[in-house]
Amino acid sequence: MAYTIKGKTGDWEVVVGLEVHCQMISKAKLFSQASTEFGHEPNENVALFDAAFPGILPVMNEKCVEQAVKTGFGLNATIQKFSQFDRKNYFYADLPSGYQITQMYHPIVTDGYIEVNDDEGKVKKIRINRLHVEQDAGKSIHDRHPHKTYIDLNRAGVALMEIVSEPDIRSPDEAGQYLRKLRSIVRYLETCDGNMDEGSMRCDANISVRKVGETEYRTRAEVKNVNSVRFTMQAIEIEANRQIDLYESGETVKQETRLFDAVNCETRAMRSKEFAHDYRYYPDPDLPPLILTDEYIENIRKNLPDLPEAKKKRYIEQLHISEYDADVLVAEKETSVYFEKAAEGHDAKKVANWIMGDLFAYLKEEGIPISECPIKPENLGKMVDLINDGTISGKIAKDLFVLMCESGKDPMTIVEEKGMKQVTDAGAIEKAVDEVIAANPDKVELYKGGKDKLIGWFVGQVMKATKGKASPAVINDLLVKKLNG
């Protein structure tokens, strides 16, 4: 069933388009040499251009062009060989030149898509209208002084990519998937760090609702600066319900900009001034059009890293990982890097199970990223080998895993040190079986009397006697033979 919201007058569908601002990874700003590093004193990273000194002109940072093109490829989009920068004019204290340089008329990337699964599990393309490059503004700080506003221009002029989707999203879940995939793509490409909580990825959601079956779009509201995937999903649901309530009580929805308040679980209209602007867009005469050659574009394409979708396909087809597992493994670049190292030359399916089971649980408990995992990926692969070749039992492997986490040592070293090898010597196991049978004549009688389930108890006893190192299968075989014989 598609996602709908039940109203008093019937079922409603939500229509969502997302505008995501991604701060580009680049040492210098979009049009100046000033550093983009975080954590500096206010106004430390400000070039003359960033403060809009008279006569100082923008000079394009080529790295940012490359980053935009790379991201375009990640979004399955068309790279435009001709693009142009425009000025978006408005006055604000943290916008030094009185205009933001952006790409209104001719964006560098157009017509892409990201795939998500709809509520019925079917693959669905969320179309991307465009990716354009623009400058970030500075920061106004209002809470340092009762009457004054402080301006910090460290962020002014930092390169952003604005990625605008078509209104193809039909549920909070699809929005969540879209954002996670987008984040995963930019992280794979190293074009944006994707940290929404730090503001390096920010999301505005255009939300409207309509009755199921309607084909026209109704008026939308733009919910600004939602700073996590979860909040975006919440904001969509809350805003959609607000709009449905309005329609159902005979009112209309205004086209306006709203803010999401996560604490009170509501969206609030921003003051009307904020959206009454006429931005007077026009081509920036200080910058010639950006012309990219086929060779330049091809060169970037050739050097693209493996993207999540491509990896997923490879995991499924070549490593026989299930689709679900592949999705989990490629979601974060670090996870896929770890997995690939661990699986190389080993049983990929088992490695995947260990990563998604014990390893994820351990990381979650410790609160550390996979890149800081004490078990080196190649050691996890070796551990799986030890299980597969019968050197250790699956049960012992659980203990071994914990010891590896604690020590970071090679699994074979630990197995040797702790004497964890599985007993495969049938004679030794047989001896233990005989001893258990001899020591428990009463249980033997009961078993022979028909209590088949006691076999489990016998296996447990033998396991205990062999300190878990004997193969449960071998024990089982021997017990059955002897008890029935």
Place this chain on the structure above:
Amino acid sequence: MTELHELSLKETVDGLQSKKFSSVEVTDAYIKQIENNRDLNAYVLETFDQARESAKAADKNIAAGNARPLEGVPLGIKDLYCTKGVRTTACSNILRNFVPPYESTITQNLWNAGALMLGKLNMDEFAMGGTNTTSCFGPVKNPWDKTRIPGGSSGGSAAATAMDMACATLGSETGDSIRTPASMCGVVGMKPSYGRCSRYGMISYSSSLDQGGPITKTVADAAIMLKYMAGYDHKDSVCADLPVPDYEASLKKDVKGMRVGYIREFNELGGVHEDVYKGYRDCLNAFKAEGADVVEVSIPHVIFAGQIYAVLANCEAASNLARYDGVRYGLRVDGDGSLDDMYLETRGKGFGWQIKRRLVIGSYMLSAEQYDTYFKQAQRIRRLLFNEFAEAYNQVDVIMAPITPDAPCTIEQVLNGADVVSRQGCLIDLLTMPMAMAGVPGIAVPAGSVDGMPFGIQLCAKRFDEETVFHAGYALEQMLKGDK
């Protein structure tokens, strides 16, 4: 005997390099000339101490045999060029206290060549205006008749050059701001191709048109100046990455076979004084007499140049001047404590009427509703003009035209808004702005007088062909010299 301040730049360079006189002597001569003519209001800042220090250093370099090409030559700089540590205002109250911590590329190039600065020159506020009456420091007077305007916006530069208050000066042009004042003051004004010189550190008016150029005593001086001003600069993304030719090598008298065009659409212009028109025809005939081919060309869209200039320049200015907001530098006038009020007060008190007028018009024309009607349409016509010029230059090497149609108006007429002022202004726009729109290089050469006031003739070649401009300009200058 010729006084030192009467020498051309070329003569000055020769005299300095051959140690006939020192830079200190030349500099002092110009300082005296500036002091004697302060009533012209050509300089808005005198940097005499700095000039004398530089002159002493230059003399040392010359004595040590380390003289650079323009070593010790004193220049006047339009107050549009940012000069490091020296107040730069664009003659606007909003920048009245602004001291840039950086140097414009053009001035830096000149200092690197050994030149020195006498001071900063008056201009129309933010280079907007053709009369030099909108400066926050007051109007500049024409040295030929102090009741009259010198033309603008580089009026201080043209007046100072005419009155020997600098060996050469820097002007800048957006629509006609070099050629018009040069014509009105009887000096040479050279506007290079758009993109020939870096705009870095020049206070922007209309970015797609602004271009710096020299105003000089002779055509040869302009060629020497441009040689050291021009060149690729990565700090200006529209600056052309082309080699700079030795323009002095282009200064030839021989024009045999040169194809000199005149624009058909300019033939039947009412309002051009008969003396100016006759002077213009005489110049064409002089070329013909020297063996040049005189050819009529048609550039139909010239008639719209003034209007499209008004659209494009005002639109670009509206956004270029948004940075003067009182937040970071320049004038700040606090209002009721709100940000919006600070903007209103600062910009209200900081900008003169001409600026406010143009910013209002520009903002309106850029508005979403008007954008297609004005800005887009103007850009289309500009493209047509550009193509028509390119087409014309397939037929001719250089195009000749008048610049100012009559003697300049009086300052009083301008301040009173007399009809003659706008009539004359429209004609000047028509005669000069097509070339600005096409981004082609042009030179104004003094060609005669009307009502006792000088007027110039312009020679424009195709984009980046400054060599032909200097060739034709020099030839005309020599032909006219022969007449006298």
